[in-house]
Amino acid sequence: MSAQTKMSFWTFVGVTMALCANVRSIPSLAAAGWQLVPYLLFAIVFVAMPMTAMCGELSSMYPGEGGLQLWVQEGLGKKWGFVTAWIVWAQMFPGMVMVASTLGPNFGNAIGDPVLANNHWFVFGCIVVIYWIITALNLKFDMAKFGGSIGVWLGVYIPCLMLLVLGSLTCMKIGITNTGYLGTFSWSALVPDLSNVETLKYLTAIVFIFVGIEMSSVYVPRMEEPAKYVKGVFISVLGLIAINLLNGLLVANIVPKGTIELANITQPIAIECQILGIPSIFVNVFGFMVFFGVMLQLSAWVTGPSKTITAIAKQGMVPKWLGFHKVNKFGVSRNVVLTQSIMITLFSLLFAFIDDVNGVFLVLTNSTTIVYCFVYILIAIAFVKLRYMRPDAERAYKLGGPGKGNVQAWIAAILEVAGIIFAAGTTLLTSSFRDTCIVSLCSIVLILIPLFIYANKKPEWIPDSSELQ
Numbered sequence: 384m385s386a387q388t389k390m391s392f393w394t395f396v397g398v399t400m401a402l403c404a405n406v407r408s409i410p411s412l413a414a415a416g417w418q419l420v421p422y423l424l425f426a427i428v429f430v431a432m433p434m435t436a437m438c439g440e441l442s443s444m445y446p447g448e449g450g451l452q453l454w455v456q457e458g459l460g461k462k463w464g465f466v467t468a469w470i471v472w473a474q475m476f477p478g479m480v481m482v483a484s485t486l487g488p489n490f491g492n493a494i495g496d497p498v499l500a501n502n503h504w505f506v507f508g509c510i511v512v513i514y515w516i517i518t519a520l521n522l523k524f525d526m527a528k529f530g531g532s533i534g535v536w537l538g539v540y541i542p543c544l545m546l547l548v549l550g551s552l553t554c555m556k557i558g559i560t561n562t563g564y565l566g567t568f569s570w571s572a573l574v575p576d577l578s579n580v581e582t583l584k585y586l587t588a589i590v591f592i593f594v595g596i597e598m599s600s601v602y603v604p605r606m607e608e609p610a611k612y613v614k615g616v617f618i619s620v621l622g623l624i625a626i627n628l629l630n631g632l633l634v635a636n637i638v639p640k641g642t643i644e645l646a647n648i649t650q651p652i653a654i655e656c657q658i659l660g661i662p663s664i665f666v667n668v669f670g671f672m673v674f675f676g677v678m679l680q681l682s683a684w685v686t687g688p689s690k691t692i693t694a695i696a697k698q699g700m701v702p703k704w705l706g707f708h709k710v711n712k713f714g715v716s717r718n719v720v721l722t723q724s725i726m727i728t729l730f731s732l733l734f735a736f737i738d739d740v741n742g743v744f745l746v747l748t749n750s751t752t753i754v755y756c757f758v759y760i761l762i763a764i765a766f767v768k769l770r771y772m773r774p775d776a777e778r779a780y781k782l783g784g785p786g787k788g789n790v791q792a793w794i795a796a797i798l799e800v801a802g803i804i805f806a807a808g809t810t811l812l813t814s815s816f817r818d819t820c821i822v823s824l825c826s827i828v829l830i831l832i833p834l835f836i837y838a839n840k841k842p843e844w845i846p847d848s849s850e851l852q
Contacts, residue, residue, distance in 0.1 A: 429802025458765025538676025
């Protein structure tokens with residue numbers, strides 16, 4: 384889309400939904416049973432809507448490149464802008480491992496060996512081998528251009544539709560079972576139960592569904608009617624709720640309680656095919672399709688976040704000897720991509736040393752979400768500060784409407800920060816001691832590293848103009 388092309392309202396809705404649509408979170412939703420309903424509402428009210436509203440205004444103030452890093456830098460200074468850029472890159476270390484952990488289970492089902500789904504060594508091997516192959520390909524070819532759209536269709540859209548259709552048919556045939564994660568329905572089951580440790584530990588994982596939705600704000604300057612931004616986001620969120628809520632409830636109904644496999648989206652398909660009498664070959668095809676789709680998605684994501692760290696390296700924000708400022712003919716830094724591949728390999732060792740595939744998947748999901756949500760807190764603070772620093776700046780979209788005060792800005796920021804702290808706190812308090820330690824350590828280290836680097840930056844880190852050719 385060129386800079387002159389305007390985006391229609393419904394195109395914007397579709398793009399926003401595409402940013403967050405995935406099947407990886409559906410087992411986590413299902414594991415929460417009926418409590419997924421209030422948890423989804425919590426994620427929308429306290430995370431998705433406040434963040435998209437704030438980012439919509441910020442994007443209309445700074446319509447050029449820069450995004451999250453630029454907004455935080457303008458409001459809080461270069462140090463926190465650098466921290467934001469670093470975290471946007473570093474959160475992919477646990478995040479990519481979490482996504483890649485679905486490769487093993489889906490490949491096992493594709494070849495007709497579902498037992499491999501819970502073999503932690505097999506999951507570990509698939510992550511390391513396949514990710515390094517993808518890394519090598521991305522350094523030789525422009526894989527993002529090749530695999531992005533195909534990967535989304537195979538890894539997201541088609542699986543979501545298949546889950547919905549087969550789940551609905553299964554529910555019509557057997558009704559609501561007493562053996563699944565749903566159990567007998569009661570209105571009280573829809574009331575948030577803060578004493579339910581078994582479901583509260585999935586709250587951050589459910590919040591993860593909407594992480595990244597704020598990226599739709601970059602399209603505000605291109606919208607035909609920027610004032611309809613929040614309306615468009617709201618409709619997109621309703622669509623995401625429908626997809627996730629329906630699929631989550633349908634999966635929760637048919638998977639026997641205590642047996643759900645968080646990294647294996649093929650598990651409910653296998654159960655549904657057995658109930659409906661569909662040949663098992665269908666499960667193999669589904670597993671292969673999702674495996675191939677996730678692999679293409681991973682390939683498309685290898686180089687994207689790396690460009691953020693390359694940009695700040697060119698500004699002299701990281702040691703020059705790392706070589707992060709040097710790029711190949713595709714504009715990709717070989718050293719950045721190799722570094723992130725090494726870090727992803729280290730994070731994947733969790734699967735080698737811990738034989739609980741479900742536990743590691745949840746740890747990685749929670750670590751990714753908590754680290755990324757730290758950026759959300761920085762954005763909320765920067766957003767309120769910019770309201771006072773630049774009250775007269777041109778805003779194509781303004782939260783609360785033109786000419787309004789800052790009450791709505793404060794409400795959005797407070798909701799966002801309170802929601803993140805509550806979700807992170809309850810998740811850590813309700814997880815096992817081992818999982819809490821791992822998540823806390825990962826989050827603290829990934830956040831402290833950029834602060835340490837910035838505190839020790841030197842003028843000689845700035846590359847010469849000849850080195851940027």
